[in-house]
Amino acid sequence: MAVPVEQVIHMNGGVGETSYANNSSIPKKVIMRLKPILEEGINKMYGTNLPTCMKVADLGCSSGPNALLVVSNIIDIANETSLRLKVDPPTFQFFLNDLFGNDFNSIFKSLPEFYHTLKQDTTCLINATPGTFFGTLFPSNSIHFFHSSFSLHWLSQVPDLSSEEAKIGDDDKGNIYVTSINPPSYAKQFKEDFKLFLRSRSKELVPKGGMLLTFMGRFDTSENITVPGLIRMILNDMVSENLIEETRSKYFSVPNYFATADEVREMIKGEGSFSVERLESIKTSWDGSSLDDETSKKRFTDENERAEFITRNKRSVFEPLLKAHFGEGIMDEIFLRFKNKVIQFLPKLEYPILVVSLTKILASMATDTVLHMNGGIGETSYANNSLLQRKVMLKAKPIVKENITRVYRKILPDCLNVADLGCSSGPNTLMTASEIMGIIHAVSLSLRLKPPSFQIFLNDLPGNDFNTIFQSLPDFYGKLRQDQGDKFGPCFIVGVPGSFYGRLFPDNSIHFFHSSFSVHWLSQVPKGLASNGGTALNKGDIYITDTSPPAVRKAYCEQFQEDFKLFLKLRSVELVQGGGMVLTFRGRLEDEDPSTIFNLVGMVLHEMALEVSIVEEAKLDKFDIPYYGPTEKEVREMVEEEGSFSVERVEYSKLGWDAEMNESTTTPMKAKFVGQYMRAVTEPLLKKQFGDEIMEELFQRFTNQVGQLMQVKELVYNNLIVSLTKN
Incomplete structure (x- = not known):
């Protein structure tokens, strides 16, 4: 031996x-x-x-x-x-x-x-x-x-x-x-x-x-x-x-x-x-x-x-x-x-x-090209399937207003630098910029000050559809002039491709960070999801389930802790003293099972894996979603441990999977709505692992499953809205 x-x-x-x-x-x-x-x-x-x-x-x-x-x-x-x-x-x-x-x-x-x-x-x-x-x-x-x-x-x-x-x-x-x-x-x-x-x-x-x-x-x-x-x-x-x-x-x-x-x-x-x-x-x-x-x-x-x-x-x-x-x-x-x-x-x-x-x-270096929403303006694009995210942003608007107003009143910059992290593409991207400028314009008038100029940095991973954003800018600038008039400060919009788990801006250069529906995405699929021999510990599942081994839960939790603390540290370096940040992302209640809508996707994939000709079981065993929905307690602990920020607010915002559509809307229509926005969000990631040819079948089955679940239980997201100020 x-x-x-x-x-x-x-x-x-x-x-x-x-x-x-x-x-x-x-x-x-x-x-x-x-x-x-x-x-x-x-x-x-x-x-x-x-x-x-x-x-x-x-x-x-x-x-x-x-x-x-x-x-x-x-x-x-x-x-x-x-x-x-x-x-x-x-x-x-x-x-x-x-x-x-x-x-x-x-x-x-x-x-x-x-x-x-x-x-x-x-x-x-x-x-x-x-x-x-x-x-x-x-x-x-x-x-x-x-x-x-x-x-x-x-x-x-x-x-x-x-x-x-x-x-x-x-x-x-x-x-x-x-x-x-x-x-x-x-x-x-x-x-x-x-x-x-x-x-x-x-x-x-x-x-x-x-x-x-x-x-x-x-x-x-x-x-x-x-x-x-x-x-x-x-x-x-x-x-x-x-x-x-x-x-x-x-x-x-x-x-x-x-x-x-x-x-x-x-x-x-x-x-x-x-x-x-x-x-x-x-x-x-x-x-x-x-x-x-x-x-x-x-x-x-x-x-x-x-x-x-x-x-x-x-x-x-x-x-x-x-x-x-x-x-x-x-x-x-x-x-x-x-x-x-x-x-x-x-x-x-x-x-x-x-x-x-x-x-x-960071695994994000390997997944930067696939961790993005569906681009363009087609039927399955994120631009046409982001109503749910829009409603979440509207629920967070009062907290955004509170934070950025405090920042502006304290600093009174001639040029307000704002960064939207994980901006994606479509109408929601420029909605945040428009609302922030409207808030500051009103505050400036109340203080009898000339409104500042604005520099808005739109950040997302390199695979994001920046083309669609930029092509919409002429209409956006025209509407600004129409709504705000000539006295409104000039606005300069910049695209910043890159991971927010790395440096994006110079030291002390940003006044306010905004991020909606992004920080729940991890920098990588957690390590530790396979045994020393390479066997998948979460076999047959793509996220944490109630039957997942403790090692799987631990790996996801530790990855979030590592990522979130790094995110906070980097942003604190880039923010000016007294700068602010509002983050909105998927969370969960303390007594809530960590299972999510992704588990339903996993169930469908597992079902298709049993039909060998549709999904290869080996590919399913090697696939895990780089996502984690933390509790309020976890978020507060991470902010306190990292030490760069004071917590102004942490609130839950409850929203149904169907984005609270009209009660007269039929269950099949609601299920189709959920299926379409999930496809817009996850298709690039799933396509990379399982190929393009199964996407139609996968999301049709997923939509059917959502419809069946809607008839027996309430399907809701518990989103976290976190308002922070740099110490």
Whole structure:
């Protein structure tokens, strides 16, 4: 069986001649050379998240000066970025991670001197996190940035070769290392390890958190001389000279794998949690001289001195591993021979360092093109099927008026900047803008002030039908002039494509945010809806039902909490001081089952899946709606926890599925109305998963089901209207 090696993989501790602390100049050169790429990653993450406490983990930190060099670089970068953005620098919390045998003592003893070098106003907290990074190390969504240098070429274990040619003898069972290197097995182990590493980091990173990884790779050609390869040659020589027992040598292997850039890129793509910002290869000599410029290049008097330098460096890394298997007595002999091998192969001793810069993907990045309403002005378009949303907006109008009036009276801007988030298309889009301008016009008259000019930002995902909005603007501007007259302030309307779970506007630039029927859409389908083996936990359903496992409810709740807090944080940065925000979205009462109208869609899909020719059951099991309807309590808790806003009001607005149509309207007509607006809202999402050809049948069946339900129960939405002011 494959055996974990985490108890003995560590560098030489202390500060002696063969310690890693005194033989880590090459990793230091790499860290400094890659500082611009580190700066790029930190700036992208910091500009998106703006944390008040930046949490960074250095994985495989080892000991010696390099462990704190990374810390120092990141602090410098973040402080410079804070200065540029004109925000207070964050508090820093660094987690230094390595395996259990790492020399953490040496790091801790150097901390007083390190803290003394920091600027007086820098708060930095340094902690140690012993454990393997091939597993979970931190709580979900808790780390902003991961760094790892010269660590990921180490495997979690020597691969299990028991099914291949080499077999473990009885006298060697229980040993940590098995057989000689077998590339297919090692490649398989690296693939398993690296995917687990990515999956673990994805869970621990905040949305759009970043990661910079550097590790040893290999060239695509077959000519790759490696340290484990030289060690194997030396061990074979010593066996032939009866200096080492053959069995002990035979069953020793170094748990390293040196991947190519193409292998790494393919695995990142396959795992799916990260976008690749950079994936580069730096050709490096074993002595590190290729990393220097001419003025700083280390000068060696001869090949012997160069080989001695390389040998000390490699001994500080590999000696604990060799000592655990062969004992301390032959270490000097092994590394004397290693030095001679280095001299023999010196011109060929090069390897590529792989540099990988990653950003955690929000699933919205993958669904931005499908999470939108039906465009155009056809029968199934959102423009022609948004009466229900219009009625919800009208119910929220008094609260919008109250909030924006307070904002305007307090700030009295010459130009009022308003953003409508999730504006969609159709008549409702410009209705909000028109009403806000009417409110402000009336307030200006009452205060005997000249009305401000207006800049209205209409935001939705890139797949939204902005064309329909823009084509309606001439009529909209004409009606404004007709209704308000020449004294009315000019209005400038701007389209802003992008997710509101990311930055959309400059700091302190918006006076008022409005959003209706949008924030219940999540940034992604929640993670955790499948078992470790990939089996769907919510099999046969597309949302939470009364039979859903607790893990499904928990995943949806946690995703909403993560998204909503991020949404609030981003908007608070973009709002001026005292700015306001009114959000209207689907919610639910405290004692209300989380099941929604989407469950009815799920029931229809499940029914169609039983008829194999209509819907593939496998496609249904892999489909979940990225939606969550919170309770008032959940919303209040999230606002309080995030801390940027004061709650002015949170109210429920009850509205029937049929938008309270006239009582004389027949049930079939009401059901058709519901079917049409649900199709306008969900068809792009459903079409992407199940194809265009089943849409007619799906929504016909859905409409029939709605009609049957209407005859036996009251079907209502409990919408939440949330009014907030920036603290």
